[in-house]
Amino acid sequence: MEDREQFDRLVLLQFRAAFNSARWLLRSREDAEDVTQDALLRAFRFFSGFHGSDARAWLLQIVRNTCFTWMEKNRPMDSAVEFDESLHLSPLPGPEAQAVAGSERERLTKALEQLAPRSREVLVLRELEGCSYKEIASITDMPIGTVMSTLARARERLQQLLSQPGTKEAVHDL
Amino acid sequence: MTCEESRSFLHAYLDGELDAPHAAEFGRHLQSCSNCGRALQALESVRSSVQNAGLREALPPGFENKVRIQLDKISPRASSPRSPMNFPAWSWLAAAAVLLLVVAGSWRFVQRNRSGAEPAASAADSAAAELVDAHIRALQPGHLTDVTSTDQHTVKPWFDGKIAFAPPVPDFAAQDFPLVGGRLDVFQGRTVAALVYGRRKHFVSVFIWPDTTEDMERYSGTWNGYQWISWKQSGLRFCAVADTNRDDLATLKDLFSR
Numbered sequence: 001m002e003d004r005e006q007f008d009r010l011v012l013l014q015f016r017a018a019f020n021s022a023r024w025l026l027r028s029r030e031d032a033e034d035v036t037q038d039a040l041l042r043a044f045r046f047f048s049g050f051h052g053s054d055a056r057a058w059l060l061q062i063v064r065n066t067c068f069t070w071m072e073k074n075r076p077m078d079s080a081v082e083f084d085e086s087l088h089l090s091p092l093p094g095p096e097a098q099a100v101a102g103s104e105r106e107r108l109t110k111a112l113e114q115l116a117p118r119s120r121e122v123l124v125l126r127e128l129e130g131c132s133y134k135e136i137a138s139i140t141d142m143p144i145g146t147v148m149s150t151l152a153r154a155r156e157r158l159q160q161l162l163s164q165p166g167t168k169e170a171v172h173d174l
Numbered sequence: 175m176t177c178e179e180s181r182s183f184l185h186a187y188l189d190g191e192l193d194a195p196h197a198a199e200f201g202r203h204l205q206s207c208s209n210c211g212r213a214l215q216a217l218e219s220v221r222s223s224v225q226n227a228g229l230r231e232a233l234p235p236g237f238e239n240k241v242r243i244q245l246d247k248i249s250p251r252a253s254s255p256r257s258p259m260n261f262p263a264w265s266w267l268a269a270a271a272v273l274l275l276v277v278a279g280s281w282r283f284v285q286r287n288r289s290g291a292e293p294a295a296s297a298a299d300s301a302a303a304e305l306v307d308a309h310i311r312a313l314q315p316g317h318l319t320d321v322t323s324t325d326q327h328t329v330k331p332w333f334d335g336k337i338a339f340a341p342p343v344p345d346f347a348a349q350d351f352p353l354v355g356g357r358l359d360v361f362q363g364r365t366v367a368a369l370v371y372g373r374r375k376h377f378v379s380v381f382i383w384p385d386t387t388e389d390m391e392r393y394s395g396t397w398n399g400y401q402w403i404s405w406k407q408s409g410l411r412f413c414a415v416a417d418t419n420r421d422d423l424a425t426l427k428d429l430f431s432r
């Protein structure tokens with residue numbers, strides 16, 4: 001009972017952060033809905049073990065683990081190359097598709113989805129969730145140095161993707 | 175600092191994660207090196223486009239409720255809500271308002287609906303000004319509601335656990351004030367409930383928070399072209415804000431008080 005109140009107070013406010021993280025990890029809003037729900041229920045079961053001060057980082061760690069477990073089960077092809085920075089999983093839109101995709105939001109969504117999973121993850125935590133390097137390190141279980149280099153790489157790659165809208169990045173990368 | 179060293183600091187500088195000595199050193203380098211300056215600018219522009227494109231995914235409608243129902247199955251919430259915070263807002267606002275009016279020289283004249291400028295009335299005025307501003311902010315795209323639903327049974331439980339009191343969430347669609355949704359807002363540093371109603375082509379925000387003071391007065395006024403009206407009932411202070419006419423708000427107040 002007491003746990004439930006604590007949980008509501010500390011964790012409920014982080015629902016959107018959880019959902020947003022899952023959406024970008026899974027690159028799907030629909031899948032993110034189910035997985036986030038699982039993650040939140042798991043978080044509640046583990047809640048008595050949470051004694052820290054950063055409920056968001058704690059929750060996002062659980063969301064991340066739940067996403068990876070889900071991907072192993074449901075997208076074995078994806079998770080096998082999860083950490084391979086050089087591979088891009090999504091078929092890239094050709095120039096004509098990109099010309100149609102008018103809005104800035106769509107353009108950025110596509111670019112973000114084309115980033116390597118780890119780069120995308122770090123960038124989302126930093127730019128969309130406003131996490132500090134330290135928080136990102138604890139959520140992703142990476143050393144801070146790796147967080148920094150991944151973030152730098154992610155931004156450079158994103159810059160590239162955004163500055164050459166018509167080119168097929170996959171050709172260049174593979 | 176060489177450009178190569180500077181490049182390794184670029185991102186940490188951008189993210190405000192560089193310690194003071196390094197940041198100072200980096201700043202000096204930037205003044206003398208236009209290449210690094212351009213690199214920083216380019217990163218800043220990519221970042222601001224990522225942050226401003228609305229990429230942070232909003233929760234699907236009904237999601238919170240679904241999770242709550244699941245959570246309730248595992249562990250029901252305590253039946254008695256936590257006691258509302260004792261926060262005599264309007265009375266300490268009276269003191270704060272005097273200070274505010276002195277400090278904020280640029281403040282516009284606030285129209286008072288009472289002849290004398292008693293502290294309570296002027297406190298209400300400045301409090302209302304803050305709420306009008308909150309309402310105007312909420313009218314920006316994407317800010318009006320956190321939970322969008324015309325169903326009071328969706329909006330009401332949405333507030334559970336987010337605030338320490340349970341605001342009433344009536345729907346007045348039959349009286350031409352359809353419920354649009356709800357959101358959390360911040361007023362005088364604490365979280366308050368805000369209900370949103372439609373009124374023809376306008377929106378009304380009704381702010382609600384616990385008020386434990388003796389002040390039962392009804393206040394109303396105008397600020398920046400917006401009407402506001404504030405009243406108290408059942409231990410809660412209400413303030414409705416909109417750019418409709420004053421009669422509309424009075425009608426809404428009467429509907430709430432029924």
